[in-house]
Amino acid sequence: MKLLTITVPCYNSQEYMEKCLNSLLSEKERIEIIVIDDGSTDDTGKIADHYAEMYPDTVRVIHQENGGHGEGINQGLKHASGIYFKVVDSDDTLSEDFGLFLDTLEDVENHGGVDLFVTNYYYVHADGKGDRSINYSNALPEKEVFLWNKTRRFKLHQLLTIHSCTFRTELMKKTNVILPKHLFYEDNYMICGNLRDVKTMYYLNKDLYLYHIGRADQSVQESVMKKRYKHQLAVAEYCFKSIRLDDIQDKKKLQYLKHEMFMMFAIGIVFTRLNKSDETDAAIKTMWDNCREYDAKWTDYFQKKTALALIDIPGKAGMSFTNWVYHTANKIVRFN
Numbered sequence: 001m002k003l004l005t006i007t008v009p010c011y012n013s014q015e016y017m018e019k020c021l022n023s024l025l026s027e028k029e030r031i032e033i034i035v036i037d038d039g040s041t042d043d044t045g046k047i048a049d050h051y052a053e054m055y056p057d058t059v060r061v062i063h064q065e066n067g068g069h070g071e072g073i074n075q076g077l078k079h080a081s082g083i084y085f086k087v088v089d090s091d092d093t094l095s096e097d098f099g100l101f102l103d104t105l106e107d108v109e110n111h112g113g114v115d116l117f118v119t120n121y122y123y124v125h126a127d128g129k130g131d132r133s134i135n136y137s138n139a140l141p142e143k144e145v146f147l148w149n150k151t152r153r154f155k156l157h158q159l160l161t162i163h164s165c166t167f168r169t170e171l172m173k174k175t176n177v178i179l180p181k182h183l184f185y186e187d188n189y190m191i192c193g194n195l196r197d198v199k200t201m202y203y204l205n206k207d208l209y210l211y212h213i214g215r216a217d218q219s220v221q222e223s224v225m226k227k228r229y230k231h232q233l234a235v236a237e238y239c240f241k242s243i244r245l246d247d248i249q250d251k252k253k254l255q256y257l258k259h260e261m262f263m264m265f266a267i268g269i270v271f272t273r274l275n276k277s278d279e280t281d282a283a284i285k286t287m288w289d290n291c292r293e294y295d296a297k298w299t300d301y302f303q304k305k306t307a308l309a310l311i312d313i314p315g316k317a318g319m320s321f322t323n324w325v326y327h328t329a330n331k332i333v334r335f336n
Helices: 017-027 044-054 069-078 098-110 169-175 187-195 222-227 229-241 251-273 278-294 296-304 315-333
Strands: 004-010 031-038 059-064 084-087 116-125 132-134 165-168 201-213
Touching (some): 017 031, 069 084, 069 169, 084 169, 098 116, 187 251, 222 229, 278 296
Antiparallel strands (some): 116 132
């Protein structure tokens, strides 16, 4: 059994997927790579098959009809045999700390293992401006297995994401979070749904995941995120409905999940309101109504008793304020 399964969802990735795969193969003895060819119409499938031929003990390829990024993760998890599971997008890479990461993961596993292994990720912009690490050293203890009660408050921009999380495969299969087909940004739902059952964690303070952004067609570009606002709102709703917050007994876990949900709602609202239309404001109302049917108490909390109330002010004044909040935040973090 391999230590780690890495799933690489690919759709028309011929221009950059080799760089991604090559960054993983330095540790081929300890990992399995499952490449998901998601109905690509270019040479993605051929390239993936070529890697499987060259590295038959490491690389497997699954060709499927186009189902979206989430369905790629679903299939990767379904076929995963590694002790741990990680997703690496085909336009991203892992850093030279990959070997150290696996050494540490192996050592942790030899001492009983964890549900979640956390590492930093690093924004790599195509224009070379604003590159930075998302680091968790202020919030998570280092060099020890810990429970939620050892965590500290996360800063606003700090989220546990697909880039920073490596889950125990057994936990993910037990949790059985099925990601919707053809829904963008669904990986946030994967994180929320699995965090619900996480108890033990380990944090390695290294920039493992290199998150390459700046391509015009990327899903995280502002113009694309505005266009796909319905996906953002749907993901926020999926995240909210994946957890019953009143069922979370651990106070520190509840504190983090409230932070995660606040940010999911905030991202959905902000990118919806950047469209500046009555139609998009109506979509936000529909999201709140759907969430209220599921859990009225916590919906009212997020909608009325947090800073979300400020970015959700009706009318043009509220839209203008939300626009200012977004552009100010992006200057600080530059997340697209």
